[in-house]
Amino acid sequence: MIDSHAHLDSERYAEDRLAMLQRARAAGVHTVLSIGIGDGPDTMHRAADLADEYAGSADVPKIYASAGIHPHEAKLATHQALAQLESLTQRKSVIAVGEIGLDYFYDNSPRDEQKLAFRQQMEIAAAAGLPIIIHCRPSAGSTNAWDDTLEMLGQEWRPTGLRGILHCFTGTAEHARRAIGLGFLLGFTGNVTFPKSQELREVAAALPADSFLIETDAPFLAPVPNRGKRNEPAWVAAVAVLTSISGDSSSRRKSALASIRRARSSICETTSSRRCASSAWAATSIPRPISSRAYASATSIFVIASRTP
Ligand SMILES: [Zn+2]
Numbered sequence: 001m002i003d004s005h006a007h008l009d010s011e012r013y014a015e016d017r018l019a020m021l022q023r024a025r026a027a028g029v030h031t032v033l034s035i036g037i038g039d040g041p042d043t044m045h046r047a048a049d050l051a052d053e054y055a056g057s058a059d060v061p062k063i064y065a066s067a068g069i070h071p072h073e074a075k076l077a078t079h080q081a082l083a084q085l086e087s088l089t090q091r092k093s094v095i096a097v098g099e100i101g102l103d104y105f106y107d108n109s110p111r112d113e114q115k116l117a118f119r120q121q122m123e124i125a126a127a128a129g130l131p132i133i134i135h136c137r138p139s140a141g142s143t144n145a146w147d148d149t150l151e152m153l154g155q156e157w158r159p160t161g162l163r164g165i166l167h168c169f170t171g172t173a174e175h176a177r178r179a180i181g182l183g184f185l186l187g188f189t190g191n192v193t194f195p196k197s198q199e200l201r202e203v204a205a206a207l208p209a210d211s212f213l214i215e216t217d218a219p220f221l222a223p224v225p226n227r228g229k230r231n232e233p234a235w236v237a238a239v240a241v242l243t244s245i246s247g248d249s250s251s252r253r254k255s256a257l258a259s260i261r262r263a264r265s266s267i268c269e270t271t272s273s274r275r276c277a278s279s280a281w282a283a284t285s286i287p288r289p290i291s292s293r294a295y296a297s298a299t300s301i302f303v304i305a306s307r308t309p
């Protein structure tokens with residue numbers, strides 16, 4: 001499996017980063033994309049540093065990195081910070097620019113500054129020939145940031161012919177359709193396992209199997225049954241299992257259930273969660289069948305790792 005989005009440089013792994021990476025490898029995660037937003041533009045390089053540090057270690061996943069200025073820190077996207085990003089795109093381990101985009105939920109930076117930083121970073125990514133990873137969160141009860149993001153991507157990214165990921169996708173089926181039309185993949189994270197996410201699961205259910213990725217967004221958004229805890233890439237399987245059941249053929253269903261059992265035992269090995277001890281967990285945490293070939297595709301596609309469009 002691939003964890004297509006994790007913040008491996010987080011301070012929250014300071015005490016046990018190597019062990020955390022070893023648990024991921026042992027759980028079947030062979031590759032992780034480490035998101036390079038740091039604590040702000042000054043530390044965007046940390047994800048790439050980690051990729052270099054662990055290159056060649058056999059018992060941890062292969063680590064790729066991104067670099068970018070998160071919309072929260074758009075107001076810090078100075079000329080110097082953008083130049084720093086430009087030089088990071090030349091590093092061998094850096095395969096994408098991100099996460100970049102718009103966050104109207106927190107509005108930590110003014111919206112016009114968010115749009116400017118988003119636009120400037122799209123230009124840097126295009127010049128480097130790299131895909132982009134989008135962070136998008138609308139105001140509560142609104143789809144405003146999705147609407148603006150997709151409009152900007154249509155106008156400013158589509159002409160490059162390059163692709164990207166909408167990470168932690170929470171938009172509507174219509175947003176998903178537009179994003180796929182723009183050549184984007186949708187990243188699903190632990191929130192797809194939350195009981196209230198039925199609408200999102202239905203959006204995922206209707207997607208073509210080769211149009212999405214699984215991710216943890218670790219250390220955030222831990223999936224059920226570890227919701228609320230520090231997340232880690234070893235738990236990406238809990239996102240995968242939600243995409244693995246097909247209701248349309250008994251053999252697929254059988255193999256999906258086998259992969260759920262495998263995923264479940266690997267999650268249980270990496271956690272002391274009491275709920276894991278309960279054999280009811282696999283059944284209760286999968287509220288609805290999603291798509292058929294999704295598990296296979298989620299474990300094999302890493303389109304974004306390519307420097308070519
Ligand atoms: Zn994000």
Ligand SMILES: [Zn+2]
Nearest residue numbers: 005035099217
């Ligand atoms: Zn993230």
